Amino acid sequence: MLKFILILICIKLGYSYPEDAPNSTCITMMLYHNVVPKQCQSKYIIQSEISEYNINDIIRITVRSSTNIDYFKRILLIAKNQNNQHIIGTWSITNSLIKTISCNGIENTAITHSSDDDKLQIEALWHAPSIISEEKIIIEATIVTSNDEIYVDCFNIILTPKQTNLLRIQSIATDTERSILTKTKTNITWNYIEDTVTVRVTAGLMNVGEWVAMGFSLDREMGDDYVFICQVSSTGNATLRRMHTKRGKRPPLPSSVEVNVIDTTYEDGFAICQFSFNTTSQQVDDEPEPIVIERNYYLLFSGGILRTDEQIAKHNFTFVSTQPYQLQKSQIINFDEPLITTTTTVPQTNDVGVDINWTYASGITSVKMKINNLRTSQWLALGLSLDDFMGQDHVFICQHLSNDTISLQRFINPGGHSRPVLASTIVNPGGSLNVTREKFEDGIAYCDFTLSNFVDTSRQSRQNDIPKLSQTANYRPLIAFGNLDSSNILIRHAQDSRIPLKRDVSLNRPETIVYNVQATGSGLMKAHGIIMSFTWIVLVSTGILIARYFKSLWPNKKICNKAVWFAIHRTIMTSVATLTLIAFILILVYKKGQWVSQHTRLQFVHSIVGILVVSFSIIQPFMALFRCHPEEHNRFIFNYAHATVGFSALTLSVVAIFLTMFFTQFEFQSKKQWAILVVWTCWLPIIFSIFEIIEIYFRKFSSSKGNLNSFDMNDPRGNTTTQTVPTPIIQNRKKDRIKQFAILIHILIAIALALTLAILIGQS
Incomplete structure (x- = not known):
């Protein structure tokens, strides 16, 4: 027994966070509390592929050794507001060397090691929030090289929100709230009488299969909030649901707290949802705190498209108010035209045409895109899909930027109506892209590129959300086109601006794809x-x-x-x-x-x-x-x-x-x-x-x-000459x-x- 106690005393304590990290660790960035951090050295470097971020961006963050001999064993990587040190955004992994953990009960808010193996470099993907803050983001890394060597607050990098988004936030008037993306013509009113708040949401420019949601939040971020969702089903009927985002759940979950639906109608593109709820309701297990009076709430507003099962899918736009409200004070809030920092007339895209052809030789697919009538601030995309529908596709987008230059980028459409993400943020999306020509001449945009270095996709893990691009698979080509906003950000294409072509193509054989092109001659x-x-x-x-x-x-x-x-x-x-x-x-x-x-x-x-x-x-x-x-x-x-x-x-x-x-x-x-x-x-x-x-x-x-002539029956000898026809x-x-x-x-x-x-x- 004495030997066993001595062994326990001599064992060095280890720390591991299989699921969640203690809140103190997320704040102090200290993996070990009984080890004194070392003085900062330049052994390691933290890098970001971009210095400015936009709404819902996915940014690759790299932590690596500055030499080939300075290995590290453990790491903690977190993104925070530079001023108040609140944790911002979420993370996803790129390989098995790391994993995500939870801070403050919110999933995927930090990156840590998955083993104590020696590492020279790790890469992780940081997902920017859907709401842009005026503050800069600092991404901090704590690095452990051994049980008694730890570096804290030595390695970090700062990301700045894009200036165009700052201008949008700063320009929102206090008396009239506006959508920071594209939704228009929405009006929200509420009044308070005897512990009951009555709300009326009038949402314009809505189509069948779309939804809008409003929520009351104690801070300016989604999570642990009640939301009220007004949706138009595939049958054209409007309905109202009360849901919640406890622990940051996406999509929100149905709430058991009562809501009184007064009126729901959908007519001429306008959805009206009128309802009321009580401000004296009791706390419900595993749901957010009740909505009460005399507390300050920020108004959250978002919208998107329903899935085929009439369930909420990821939002296409999000708004957060710049000021808090108290529910006992009646309010009228209008969401009018989308706020644009510069006056831009968005051109029409219905006359855009494209001629795409590619050849294949020695494992390289050479693609040439020739686009007619692609005006300034427009884009055209070629999607390679396994079916006729958008989702889990590889997309190549040719953009005519506001400075009259051409830019070609490769994206991944993660699914449904989610915003496409840069393929560079995905680990091995399949093949390597090399842009060979980006040119605008005589009214024609040229976007040429090659695809090479493909790997055997038959060994691909079935757990991958997006199948890797393959030179041997058959794809259904999709053509889509739309506009860019004043900061050259993609605006979602119209419903009739996505065209599936009814034939299959493959990257390992020559192909020609033509849409809406009146070729010369x-x-x-x-x-x-x-x-x-x-x-x-x-x-x-x-x-x-x-x-x-x-x-x-x-x-x-x-x-x-x-x-x-x-x-x-x-x-x-x-x-x-x-x-x-x-x-x-x-x-x-x-x-x-x-x-x-x-x-x-x-x-x-x-x-x-x-x-x-x-x-x-x-x-x-x-x-x-x-x-x-x-x-x-x-x-x-x-x-x-x-x-x-x-x-x-x-x-x-x-x-x-x-x-x-x-x-x-x-x-x-x-x-x-x-x-x-x-x-x-x-x-x-x-x-x-x-x-x-x-x-x-x-x-x-x-x-x-036979060839017999007819004769007169009164002349049995046949002597009479007849006039009958054979x-x-x-x-x-x-x-x-x-x-x-x-x-x-x-x-x-x-x-x-x-x-x-x-x-x-x-x-x-």
Whole structure:
């Protein structure tokens, strides 16, 4: 027993904070209270990737040795207000060397070590608060190298709030509160009678699936507060809920404290929520302190978008009042136009167009973005998503800044409608970005970059919130565009300014993405498509039907000393050759004589099929010039060759038209074009089958009746001369009328389909 006591006495006490740190430790930054801190030395350095921070920024903080030999074992990293030493913001980790701990019962408010292994460097991400303070932020680090060597208050760095946000806060009038972001036209009033506060919230510019919330806080930060949420459900109904943010819970939790809902309506974009609550309610376990009179409360106001389950998602904007209020004093607070430090006319973005293409070689994806009509203070983004919806995506944003320069940045969209964060704040988001061109010239913005150094994503942990960008995965491209505010901060795009393109792309193969671009000479491409569609849907099919099934029609009539069917067929097919050649010349001029690259596979296949169609259409009339006489012994060779080339050309034309449905230049996103081609493809075998059935039917009918003349039944010897018409001639006339009706129906259907397709091509 005595030995055991002696062993305990000799053991050096260790300290570990698996979940929470004592409040005294968070204040004093002392990991060990029985060890005297060493005199400050320049062994270690604390760095930040930026010196100024904005609302909801995520900033990478690095603590490292200034040499390659000064290791450290333990660390405590905290961000505080420089003046009052209140802990500010939250933290997230980048690797397994560190972990987050809680201070004052608030999660993720400090960083500490996860093991006593020797370290030369650690990196952590500091998340700025959603409310900007006028005070500077100081990030302090306590470093422990051994059990008796600790450095306190030696290593720190100061972050300054961006000046634009300071101007916004300082400019808010005391009698009229304003939103510091983008929400407008909201009015909050309350009055107090006999321990009851009656509140009316009128929120304008609200859409279905959005929410606004107001809360009363004893300080200017969210946490341990009651909030009242007015939301508009997906069905268009307004509802009111009382919730709380005990221990900084996000999202807020439902409250069991009673709230009296007086009125909730939603009409013409305005949501009205009127309610009352009692100021003498009792404390409820695991909820904030009751709201009472004669205490000073800051007004918190925020808003955002509901999740699909009608639950509160992260807010898109936040406001905090500059002065406290007492609930027993009636108030009228207006949130009017968003406060902008400089007068800026935000341009429209609905005419912005982009042409994006990339190539792949030796593990490097080279991307080129060419953006038309991207005006000053606008941005356009390319998102690579695993589905058609925004969230957990990789985003590349080309921005036209207020100083008329171009800036390209890579972001990560963490989920839902959360604000995107810089990819540089995420540990290994997948691949390395290298910007190769940022240029604005002749009204066109150029943002070019390369992606390389990808790793095998099959080993990626399933616990990662954002899947790493991969060169082998299939992505659905998203195009979004919007405006920048006066300080070049992204303003969220409008609901109709995010466009998912209905096809998959991959970074390990060449791709072309085009949206809303009227390329130079694109009229030539449209003319090519219209001419080809009309020629090969209407003229070619009609010419083939006439040559095959109308030779016996009009046997006694001639045009230019040629049979009628032959004259019509020759005229139509000569027109086909001429129009096909014209369409080919148009596309040749559009492509400036250059052949389509093999990297654009579908367009390349279309060009090969197209050149075969053009060749066949030109060969046909020349083949006909050198045909032998119909009575010649070898005439059958020409007949078979002429028919084979003609039917081959018709079949290939259908293939060529189908391939154009995948061209991004035409932006064929509706089902109308597909319906036209499906109908045409089905109609061709139907009309040929109809004519074959007509021929077979009348051939069998004629053979069964024989070639007998009718005679007078009163002349059994058959001596009387009759004027009756042979039966086969009568049947031939009937067959000809049926075929004429069938060809008329075919021509009408073909013209209708070709005309509709031509209109859609012209509108694309």
